[in-house]
Amino acid sequence: MSDARAAILARLRAASTDNPLPTLDTAVLERRRWSPTERVKRLRRGMEAVHTEFLEARTEDWPEVLGAFCEREGIKTLLYGPGTEAGRRLAAVMAVTATALRPYDAPVETFKDELFQAVDAGFTTTLGGVAETGGLLVAPGPQEPRLLSLVPPVHLALLRASAIHDTLWSAIRSLGWDQAPPPNALMISGPSKTADIEQTLAYGVHGPRRLIVILVHDLPGTPA
């Protein structure tokens, strides 16, 4: 379709003007700034408003908090990425619980049916969060595949309080996504939802029915 390409670009070029580009005044984004503790509060408020649940944890005990949650909720199979530091810590703790850990360490084609039908929850780390609207920043990849946070009915996500950014705009810049974004990057604010039937909100339409954030209170001076 190179003919189409040439024809389209020719038409656009013929119509292009050398009008000056309007300037971008980003002050309205820049002034959205909060203290670290206020960022945690805003993120929680925003995400809880769309049914995200939070578990309180500390750097040293989050795997136990997560394990206890899985036992309490009767989660039998938990899918996770075994290659991350968090994954290794999780594996060490979960070995003694009733929840079976299933590593996501082979191409999806080898266990697609199982993924869709036999996994109760998926665990991922996050790159941080967004305070303004409430959201998690997730960058799937080889160690934590893309479907880990999507297909299992429950998504458990590890978030460090110190990694919460003010806004999506500031996060994109400080994570360097504006220069080199990962092949897939996400902002996630809650469990999957729809309002397509009479504008009535319903959760768990295609993706996870529940989103559980394990919030690690790692801000300096924060009481755990």
Place this chain on the structure above:
Amino acid sequence: MPPARPSRVYFYGTCLVDLFFPEAGLAGIQLLQRAGVEVVFPEGQTCCGQPAYNCGYFEEARAVARTQIALFPEDLPVILPSGSCAGMMKHHYPDLFRGQPDEAAARAFAARVYELTQFLVDVLDVRLADLGPPVKVTWHSSCHALRDLGLKGQPQALLGQLANVELAPLARERECCGFGGTFSVRHPEISGTMACDKAADALATEASVVLSTDGGCLLNVKGVLEAQTAPMRVQHIAEFLWERTHAR
């Protein structure tokens, strides 16, 4: 930027006020005069040209607009008892005359145009004393007053000065009444439905009169109220303000 308080202004009656609401025109002139301003009403006024402009007949609109601009040669404010016609002159004349030999004149004229309540509040800062009996009214904002001219509560501010007037707001005060000039006859079913909804909204306030800055909206709502023999009147705000504030 409002000008310094002028001693003389032009008054542009508009075709709808001329034919359907002459009392509103007289009242508008008197409100200005009472505020200490000499009012000049040039002969030869017809129409701002909006109907043709809105239908894409720019040459026809321009031919009419040109004759109207010529009636107001002095550098005086031009006051209209209509948000829609004032919006046409202020907001659309510059577009209508773009690239024409008289573009500069049209722009200069446009810059002098005011809607009446806008001028009474922003420039003249009038103070009204209510002489009428207690009454409940409701207010319909004309879309063009609101969005073309950017009126920000000047009519309500004037009504707020009247001690015996209770303003009962419409549930959908910012929604169009469905007039829209030729829209009302090209799409009478949609337009009529909108007008009926506006009338129902007004009736729900239990006010005795609907006020507006604009003759088009008033004719439209009045037509529906009359067709339904509803116990409610419509009145131009200029006429209402004058009626309540002048000693007989």
Place this chain on the structure above:
Amino acid sequence: MPGESDMNEGGPSGRFAPSASPLVHPHGVTERSPATPSGPSFRASAAKALGDAQLRANFRRAMDGLMTKRSAQFPDPGDLQALRDLGTAVRTRSLLRLPELLEQLEASCTRNGIQVHWAETCDQANALILGLLKARGATRLVKGKSMVSEEMHLNAFLESHGIESLESDLGEYIIQLDHETPSHIIMPAIHKNKGQIAQQFSQKIKDAAYTEDVDELTALARKVLRQKFLEADAGLSGVNFAVAETGTLCLVENEGNGRMSTHVPPLHIAVMGLEKVVARLEDVAPLYALLTRSATGQPATTYLNLISGPRAKDEMDGPREIHLVILDNGRSRIYGDPQLQATLRCIRCGACMNHCPVYTRVGGHAYEAVYPGPIGKILTPQIEGVGLRHDLIHGSSLCGACSEVCPVEIPIPDILVRLRREATHADAASAVAGQGTGRTTSEDLAWRAWAAVLKRPRLYRLSAWFATRFRQFIPGGLPLLKAWTLSRTTPLPAPRSLQERIRKEGMPRV
């Protein structure tokens, strides 16, 4: 709760098919439609919709809710204006650099392993997609929501070639089950109530029991669609924003069907209108903030999905191939006109329809167009031709509620007026299709007569004299008056005009 009246009786049989149905307005009078003979009649289909009280109630309730939610998201008018200014500047910059950015997008995508294709027409785009699917033996396609694919009538095209093309957005799935088209660009099934959806699911989904419980209905669709995601050979999505610098496709959604469609099947095909490009990833942030708040009054959607490449060698999942189809379909023509170009700033939030007093009353199907509401009123005639859509471009009171809320400040009423001119005048080199074809001798003569009178004050005075003297005898049979009096009494001129009174009595005195 809405009843079970069939409010879709009036749905269009085909979106672009001429409608010759007689006009039935709410008062029961039947007339022929006044529209141009070759185009759909907005007046007729709108009148039909207006006669459906349930439909009107559904839309009114839904639009009221959306307006309230939007305004709650913008508590500070100053911040809102600053954000709109920024969004407008981002989109304006993108358009000013459009050819350059599209080439940069192509280069960045290619570098990321996303293959880029160009299509001048919908037919070309459809053929391209069919070719991609056939070459891979794909017969089952799952779709995320894409208005461009609606523009292409892709589902019908693929199905005619034996490929299942399944909508997976819940609203799109609901209307596809009934072979309907979206009635809103964000909430495609907004015209249906849950009673109707309950009926439909119980009849069309295997083993589904009748339920009006929204959670149960949603769970039913989830069950069906998850199996479809699992089995699909390919997924198709639209693109909300395409980032030239990084080669990133941004998808904004709540349901997760977009992620399912783009990450589960081995092949992902994305389609976008050529205007969707922005320069940098950080430009997406203000547009996203405007989009979600303006559209549904949400501070953020559940997912913002940034796709910058297919499955890497060491990845366990994700599509093995991503193809991006860039569609023109008249956009480069619109681009050629400095005023009309603003149409291409649109980010498809739907706020203009949510706030439109006409859309609220007639619903989306009455427009018989892919894009309904105010944005559709300016976009559809530009793509299809102004003559065919002459009565659509007049179906607006020019109240300006649309441009007041538009996050990228598209002057929709001004563009409508411009298109009204284009429809009736063929006197300039124009970017608009069908220019001048809506002109009629009677309208032409009417405006000439109008100007002839109004530019001659004495003629005007004479007319005013007659109108006021004979005000009781205005013939009710005049066509315009007949239309006016469908819902109103005949307007009665005053006994004497303002000018006559001033001339006779002198200026009033205080």
